[in-house]
Structure formats: C-alpha cells, structure tokens
Amino acid sequence: MLKRQAQLSVYIGTLKLKNPVMVASGTFGYAEEFKDYMDLKKLGAIVTKTVTLKPRQGNPVPRTCETPAGMLNSIGLENPGIDVFIDKKLPFFKKIGVPIIVSIASEASAEEFIALAERLDGIQEVSGLELNISCPNLKDAKSGRGSHALIAQDAQATQRLVKMVRKVTKKVLITKLSPNVTSITDIAEAAEDAGSDALSLINTLTALCIDVKSRRPKIATITAGLSGPAIRPVAVRMVWEVYKRVKIPLIGMGGITDTESALEFFIAGASAISVGTGNFLNPKVSTEIIGGITQYLEKNNIRSIKKLTGSLLCQR
C-alpha cells in the first residue's frame, strides 16, 4: 500500500508555508550568498538580514569569535538601509518565489519601525515583517555607550510597539523575542495581545569572551550575542514555556544544526523553525532538514507536522 506523504505545510498567521523550515535573520545574508549550494525554492520562507531606515556601517572589528559549540557575534546590524534594500536586494528575493519576511529594526525610535513597515506594506512580494526588537548589539540610544535596553526586555514597550506597527501593516507580523529577560512568557503575551501574528524565539544570549593573555574582550563591543548549539536547550525550554501561554504560532530557533535538533523545537511547541548559525557550518543544512523531517514523520506515522507541534510527553 502506498503511504500518504506527510504534510509539511503550516500557517504563520494568514501566510501558508509549504514547509516549516525557514532561515533566520542575519545568518542568510540576502540569500544570494547561498544560491550555489542549495535550491532556495525549497525553503519554507526566508527571513532577511535586518534592514533599518538609514544605512548602518555596523560595529568595529573583531565582530565574531568562536566559543564551545557556538559563537559570539556583534555585527551591529550592518545594512545598506531600506532604499538600497528595496532597489538592490529585493529583486533577487522576488525571483526565488518563496515567502520573504523582512526583518526590521531601529536603534532610535518607534517612528522608524512604523516608517519601515509603511514602506514595506506596499510591496506585494514581501509576505511578512519580523520586528527585531531583540538585537543585543546596539548602543544605548541616549548615552551612546553600553548595551541598549531592548524593547523585548519590557512587556509594555513591546506591546506599544507591536500595536503601532500592527496599525500600519496588513502583512503577517512576527515579533522576535529576546532570551535576556526574567520572564519571556510575559513579553510573548504582550506581543500576542498587541496583534502579533506569530513569535520568533530566541535571539542570541548576551555574552562575553575574554582573551586571558591580553585581558581584553575578544569582541570589540565587549559583549556580544551567543548563538549555536550551546544555547539550544535554553531556546527549546523557552519555546515550551511560551507555547503553554500563547495561542499564536511560534517559530523556534537557537542552535539548530540538523534534523534532530529541529524536531526538538516542534515537540516543544514550535509550528516552524529557523536555521541560523547552522547555515555557517553547512550552507545547505536547511534543505537537508526538510528531508529529515519528512522521513521522521513517515517513519513514526505522523501524517502532519502540525501533529508534532507541542507533542511533548511530560509524564515519565
């Protein structure tokens, strides 16, 4: 008897993805960088490198360093700004033919988020917006020093911002959460209440690496964001906690490097996943994971990926 193929399609708000495997903002460039290694059309969706209203040159070097089972980065949202993004980067995305989610951020103000959302709302090929309110590598806007107090660290600020952006866009709206908080569920609920269609979690963990010979930080901005398998258990735990508290779909990410690590996120409660730093180790890993998920579902007689979401068995 022919087995029916496992269903991989999922909904993120009103957006239908043919499969639940996405690539995370800032780890996939503008997709062109990966075209030689994989068929980009196979992806469920692509999240762009974060774009800001004005061009940003990013942080001084060194910007990255390796850590046990992970890495630190402090790129500082280097990007050419929304105008160049629309003129020079978007045409390539349009050609790919998979849903494009544009990650947007501002160091300065909520008004910039709104201006960005308004610009992108009119572009048909943009399927959704991801609010990057959780980048740990920006300077404090007022003092120009130290690390920036993140919007994603404040439930009220999150709620205010999501509400304001919600008013100006019909695109699918995703809020990206920070793990650098006391209670991620409070922030998740605030974003849901304000009209976010889905949540991405987690962004990087604020971290510090020191060169003991020179007693200097290994990254120019001193602190930076930790990513990779080192943070995966934290990410999975946060997805599980948030899943119990909100109804909107979750996009799980943090240290996914293979099918098994992707599956953990679904079982914890994610409807979709994003491969981030894993793209650096194996540029075609995201497409390998799509195949791996299908195999897992078929082997275990699970007819749809939706059945796996939140299927954690808590009783021993």
Next chain:
Amino acid sequence: MHLEKATLLYNKPLGKNYFRLACNAAKIANDAVPGQFVSVKINNTHEPFLRRPFGIHKVDGCRIEILYEAVGEGTRLLSKNKQGSFLDILGPLGNGYDYRYALIRHKTPVLVAGGMGVAPLFFLAEKLVRSLGRKVRHSPRVLLGAKSKNQILCEKEFKKIGCSVTIATDNGSAGFKGKVTDLLKQTLSTLDCPLSTALYACGPRPMLAEVSRISRKHGIFTQVSLEEHMACGIGACLGCVVKTKDGYKRVCKEGPVFNSEEIVWEKHTKGGR
C-alpha cells in the same frame, strides 16, 4: 562555489608545526584562481565549531593542496586527519589576485610572503610562470620572510618553477637579516625602474601595511591578501569585514585579495579563537 566531500590524499608534516595537505576536490580545483581560499570543516563535531579558511596553495589536476601551521585547536586537530578520510570543504571562495595585470602590462611580478603568507603565493607563482611561457625576463621574484631559517617554506619549490628567491629572517639565520619589508625596500632600490614591477603580498596585517606604504611611495600596483577569522566564509554573516575607503568590505567575499590602496590600515586586533 562547491561543497565537496574530498578524499584526503596526504597530510604531511613539513618541519616542526607546518603541514602540507592534499585532497581530491575536482570541482574546486577546476574553478580555483590564485588568492582564493577554501573553508574546511575540520571534523563533524562542534569542537572546533566553525569552519577554517585556508588559502589554496597549489592546484594539480583534481587535487588541491593547502599549507598550514598547527597553531590553534582547529589546525592541531586538522593535522591529525589521516589519508583516506573525508574532508568537508567549501570553495573556491573570495576574489583572487589579478595576475593578468603583471602579464598585460609587462611588469615583473614581485611576490612578498611573510610567514604562512607564502601559502597562496605559490599557486600565484605557478600561474604566472605558466602564463608567461618563455618570457623569462619577467619571471617572478619571490621574497620570503620568516622569523628564522627553519620557518622558511617552499624555497625549493619556487626555484624549481623558475622564480628567483631571496630570503629574509628576523634573526639572520638565513639570507637577509631583518624584515621581509626591509628586503623589499632594498630590492626596489636596486631596480632602475621600480615601476616595472607589480607587487603581490600575503602575510600578517602589520607587514601588509608596511608593504602598502613602501609601494605607495613608488606608485607600484600592489595587491594584498588579508587574513581574518571568519564565521560563514561566504559573505552572509558580515563578521570578517575590513575598513576600506568605501566603508567596510567583507574579507571573505570582496577579498581576501584587495588593492592595497583601498585598505584603511589601522592597528589590527584579530578576533580570538
């Protein structure tokens, strides 16, 4: 660009901490130009976590060679990889040297190597020699610099293909006593017309800054290959940038070879590993 599972042919020690590794990577070998690099996943664990970039040292049919020093955890582990094992290798990456400049403008190529910087310059020398054919007048001049005699690599190999080689060691144990950049200054001063040369350099950042300063004085065409810690190696993460006159550029994508006048030379601290 290709992602290949390459069979390791040999991984031989060359003196104390240096190794020459060859593997079968047909697609990469076919496309590679001098100055480009490959990115190697040293094993399939998370230690070391990231890939490591290596300049392509030599291409021979389907085979590529890299030359490396076992300095950190990653290269130390790489040196343990055995013949017949597979190497996960990505490449050829980045932009190589504009070797055609020297050919078209009839310049004498001067290759300046500091330490391990010799690695990609051998591939360049071979390409130049092959393209030059019988025009011996313009055969490459190679300046090799290292701390001491036993750290001079590839002297014989360069001579064998018809390059003239001069050596500089910091302690004077072989050749000129001093920096390779001092040797470069001396070499240029003996020429009637320094402008008849084209410089191709690879080595530590302060050495390249000095090469750039020397060549600017003479107005000589100069290209440098920069070394930088990388995360993705393919232009996606923006981790390995260098300050240029047009803002930050990616060493892995717009580089690793740059025209020296493009670079804003500043005190450089490498990302830790």
